[in-house]
Amino acid sequence: MTASSPHLSVLVVDDSPGVLLSLHRLLSPHVRVQMASSARAALEVLTPDTALVLSDVRMPGMDGLELARRLREEHPELAVVLMSDVVEDGLRRQARELGVLEVLRKPLQSEALLLALRGWLGIGLGIGLGGGPSDVPASPGVKRPAELQPSTPVLRGLELSFQAAQACVGGVNLLPGVLSSCVFGEQGELIAGSAQLPAQLGAYLGFLCSTSASLSTQLGGQMPMQAVQIEFGDRVMVVCPFGAGVLTALVHDTPAASGVKSWMRMQAGGLDQQPLH
Template identity: 35%
Template sequence: MYSVLLVDDEKWVRTSLRKVIERTGLPFEVAREASHGLEALDILKEAPVDMVLTDVRMPVMNGMSFVQQLRQTAREQSVIVVSGYDDFAYVQGALRLGVTDYLLKPVEVEEMRACLEGWLQARAGGQAAGAPKASCDPADRSPVEQVLGYIREHLGGELTLTEAAARVHLNPSYLSQLFKQQLGRGFVEHIVEMRMEEAKRLLAATSLRVSEVAQRVGYTDVAYFSNTFKRSAGCTPTEYRRCPPA
């Protein structure tokens, strides 16, 4: 069975899509559900799926912003946009982002079946061609790359050099030296930079409050977060949100 993530802010719509997928009789099952794009990104970090079906208009992070953020990650992801808005601008935007298909609500069983069958055929064709895929095995990455991946996945939690070093079986002092040699900055400095970059992304792409953004990047003190952000970006989080760089 191929796993599917449904992304829509209305639960009844997700329930309807789940039933439509089941009625196609094809080997797809809804593994997870999300009510907006940011929640979907969080889910995909922990539990990758074969396909995403996403709405366009949602709170916090809309469908187009979600797909844009998804395309910036290294991992490819099949996406089908499902929208109730018959607006050609949305279709154009979705196609430019490389989505698999674009369906209009309400989605009929036959439409869904045709869409999923097309995906299966494309997948079979790609496997037959034997296209090489990038390895995702952590063992194939350097210690610094492994630690960077760990930091990205835990930006909202407590991150220490000792714990990071233990994950890659290195002495903390040696790992600190590797960071400075390979990245030109220390472990703590790099964490702050990664947190500020994630904060910028959240401020530009979501409607989360500044306090919620702070929590998601590991700061419980909003004032401290704002001061750190201003030193990094040259403006406050609120000012950045009003006029983010192009």
């Protein structure tokens, strides 16, 4: 688990879904992001490419300090950074004794965190220094500042175009059983489709896709996540990665969702092979 890997990843550990979501949105354009909602889950999702663990201190069950202790014993070469809303001298002393690089105070400052990661991991994160810092976590509906926009995203390098998104949404809406559909961009912004859906939906769907994709490591390989289907009574939501964004459709029932999901997967597969302009 060294920072020299071209596929290095950062494992974020926090029992707050909001913190996980915000840190994923901040870090994923620059490094691969793994997520865990508890310290025990973090120990299970570690991979050889995990270069750094960024963990909350106060969590139910095993806390961040105990996690750092376990990591020092089992993975002494792995970098560990802790974060807490209360940072006292006693906490810093315990962290130093465990070999923790730093204890960061919540809410984290976006630009400061990225600069620190660049030093800890020994890589260039492509960030600018012109703007002021913004807090993490941020509202899922708020776009990332322009100075933090990646020049070369690591996870998915395709840029969504309005025309391609509109064409895809138009095709989905013609399928039997579809009530509405949307394409959301990398930052959760609406690219095409219904503007009546909640503004935060795109960010949460992106988080859902990323979480689902990380499960592939638990299935014995790096299989790409193709689609997620969620059933809500008589409504079904189908979600599929689409370039650097997310394609979603709300479908009337489960039988109709099967055909919609197949169509969406085919469209996403073709998009991955042809960069959009």
